[in-house]
Amino acid sequence: xxxxxxxxxxxxxxxxxxxxxxxxxxxxxxxxxxxxxxxxxxxxxxxxxxxxxxxxxxxxxxxxxxxxxxxxxxxxxxxxxxxxxxxxxxxxxxxxxxxxxxxxxxxxxxxxxxxxxxxxxxxxxxxxxxxxxxxxxxxxxxxxxxxxxxxxxxxxxxxxxx
Numbered sequence: 001x002x003x004x005x006x007x008x009x010x011x012x013x014x015x016x017x018x019x020x021x022x023x024x025x026x027x028x029x030x031x032x033x034x035x036x037x038x039x040x041x042x043x044x045x046x047x048x049x050x051x052x053x054x055x056x057x058x059x060x061x062x063x064x065x066x067x068x069x070x071x072x073x074x075x076x077x078x079x080x081x082x083x084x085x086x087x088x089x090x091x092x093x094x095x096x097x098x099x100x101x102x103x104x105x106x107x108x109x110x111x112x113x114x115x116x117x118x119x120x121x122x123x124x125x126x127x128x129x130x131x132x133x134x135x136x137x138x139x140x141x142x143x144x145x146x147x148x149x150x151x152x153x154x155x156x157x158x159x160x161x162x
Contacts, residue, residue, distance in 0.1 A: 140158050
């Protein structure tokens, strides 16, 4: 889930033709796509939820589906480790292991927030990630979040003290 897949295709490659990934029950809607004009394989971003989907070759004119193939999207997780407590405003090292997709990030967030965060550092900067703690003491989470949707795929608690 959340990865970019190079999808090989053979088709007419007309103007605006595309390869999409969609819920098999959806007749016209798709989740993500890549234009065939970029060549084969065409990069398509996979959904951020595990499940059974369809890859489709679709015409740019009218969105007619010329070919389809079932694909199983599997779950991806991440692990993090850091201190259990830190001082307000302190910068800590967070060791992480995760997919490191484009725009993935390590964040500090209120545990009650699903996707919002207080501060972050992109995973592309490597592990450990240097993260500045919030200025307000309290209970937080260190999170690994997917860049495309901010979906949390790993977290550990941290207490920020005065």
